[in-house]
Amino acid sequence: MSRTVSWSNWSGGVSCTPQRVEVPESEAHVIDLVRAAEESDAVVRVAGSGHSFVPLCATDGVVLSLDNLQGVIDTDPDRQQAVVWAGTKLHQLGEPLWRAGLALENQGDIDRQSLAGAISTGTHGTGVRLGNLATQVAGVRLVLASGDILDCSATTEPDVFHVARLSLGALGVITQFTLRLVPAYRLRERTWAASVDECLEQLPTLMQATRHFEFFWCPNTDTCAMKALDPTDDEPTPPHEWPYAPPGHVDRYVGPERVDWSYRIFPSERSDRFNEIEFAVPASLGPDCFIEIRRLVQERYSDVTWPIEYRSVAADDIPLSPAYGRETVTISVHQGASLPYEDFFRDVEAIFRAFQGRPHWGKIHWLTARDLRDLYPEWDRFQAVRERLDPNGRFLSPYLRELLID
Ligand SMILES: Cc1cc2nc3c(=O)[nH]c(=O)nc-3n(C[C@H](O)[C@H](O)[C@H](O)COP(=O)(O)OP(=O)(O)OC[C@H]3O[C@@H](n4cnc5c(N)ncnc54)[C@H](O)[C@@H]3O)c2cc1C
Known part of the structure; x- marks a missing residue:
């Protein structure tokens, strides 16, 4: 069934007016829609929840939503x-x-x-x-x-x-x-505030000793909100209200200890809209990269109140994975959706690039295929499969061409 002819993402920063937004009822219906697009030479982009900050899903062709193929x-x-x-x-x-x-x-x-x-x-x-x-x-x-x-x-x-x-x-x-x-496993969540010096001093130990460790740096108070999740056999604790605090305020991230099944502990509420840039850097360079970004914020963008999030990801062997072949730290920088971000994010991107960063594919960056191919040792392997499976570029919008085709 065809729906509306406009589509926009979660942050509101990306929108498009495709010929059609289709919501197929079955896999057979997906096949019919792709064949019809091939016949009419329309680009097809699949949209999930539209939570990417860049125009990965945007097209003037056909947007497909798999909201009827769930479960x-x-x-x-x-x-x-x-x-x-x-x-x-x-x-x-x-x-x-x-x-x-x-x-x-x-x-x-x-x-x-x-x-x-x-x-x-x-x-x-x-x-x-x-x-x-x-x-x-x-x-x-x-x-x-x-x-x-x-x-x-x-x-x-x-x-x-x-x-x-x-x-x-x-x-x-x-x-x-x-x-x-x-x-299935339960997790205990512990959160606490620390100074930047304490955070950086304890970081290597906390990263290694905790199943999931991350911190949020809050620029307005120059404080870190630390978050550690570890498996436990303890019984789940009763849910508690998390009082509202604005993004970037330590109280938003620090609360009482709690225990629950993993899928109830991981997700947070993100009701305030924002834009975001995130790069993956080699784990050994993570602390220095963070220190440079903190310096940039303090010296040039002292009005920024949104937090910077610091996480780790294990190395993998997936050709387009930002963690391909290296132990990784990801650093995410945010700005409110109604505020200008381009000058700030471009300056942040320059720092990330100096630290061998690879952009998160769903978040804001200005790299194109020419930059990206040098960051991914198996780039050509991906391209060879893509050309074989989609010789006419059915799934290539102008943005995808910029990203993937030199
Ligand atoms: C509030 C918020 C919190 C976030 N938190 C995190 C986080 O903690 N960690 C992190 O790494 N990222 C995070 N992100 C980024 C987000 O996870 C990614 O951008 C993700 O791709 C969004 O999923 P989506 O379903 O909205 O996909 P979309 O943005 O809709 O699509 C993403 C890509 O997937 C493709 N796609 C979707 N469905 C299909 C399909 N069926 N077949 C083929 N291709 C398909 C699309 O074509 C597109 O290229 C966050 C984003 C927001 C807005």
Whole structure:
């Protein structure tokens, strides 16, 4: 069924007027829509929850939403795997997986994204031994530009699988994932405030000793809100109200200790809209990179009150993953959605680039294929698969061409 002819993202910073927004009812319907687009030579972009800050989903062709292809199809507690529709929102996953005794190994700050959207940009949480969501994928089912279905895994079509785990919607429409899961677990959340000196001194130990450690630097008080999550067998604590504090205020991130199942502990509420730039830098350079950005904020952008978030991600082997081949620290810089951000973010980007940074694919940056190819050793391997699966560029909008084609 066709819906409206406008589309915009979560932050309001990206909008487009496609020919159609289609919400297919079934995988067969996805195939029909892709074949029709091929016949009419329309670009197809799949939109998840529209939580990317850049125009990954924007097109004047056809926007596809998989909001009717949601839910857990099958769970296999013995193999610790589940087959899930790609349009499932992360918040729809926790309960059914928990009933099967399973859970995602790690999650990011919120759970409003679609599974396919989060995986396709390398969305991540924090934890030195834990990879991004794309590393939790054991199988991908794609509708190709030809309308054919391709199932891939480490043993079936391994060349496609190797790159399809993080592919920006550039290979086809992903309809299902097989996820690699872990037994359901509870987490204890501890939060506390620390000075920047204390934070940086304790950082190496906290990162190594905690399953999930991160901190938010709050510029207006030059204080860090520290957050540690560790597994526990303790019973869940009763939910408590988290009083409102504005973004960048330490009280927003520091509260009483609590215990709950992992999928209830990971997500936070993000009701204030913002724009964001985030780069992944080699873990060993993380502290110095943070110190440079802090200096920039204090010297040139002292009116910025939004926090800077510092997390870690394990190295992986996925060609377009920002954590490809290196232990990684991610640093995220925010600005309110109604405030100008370009000068600030461009200055931040220059620092990230000096620290060998790779941009988060879903967040603001100004890099193009010419810059990006040098950052990714297996860039050509991704391109070869993309050209083979989508020779006519059915899934390439102008923005995707800028990102992927030299
Ligand atoms: C409030 C907020 C909090 C965030 N927190 C984090 C965080 O903690 N960690 C982090 O790493 N990132 C975070 N992000 C970034 C966010 O996770 C990514 O931008 C993610 O891609 C958004 O998911 P989505 O479902 O909205 O995808 P969209 O933005 O809608 O799409 C992202 C990409 O996925 C592709 N895609 C979507 N569905 C399919 C499909 N079925 N088949 C093929 N391609 C598809 C799209 O074409 C596009 O290229 C956050 C963003 C916001 C706004």
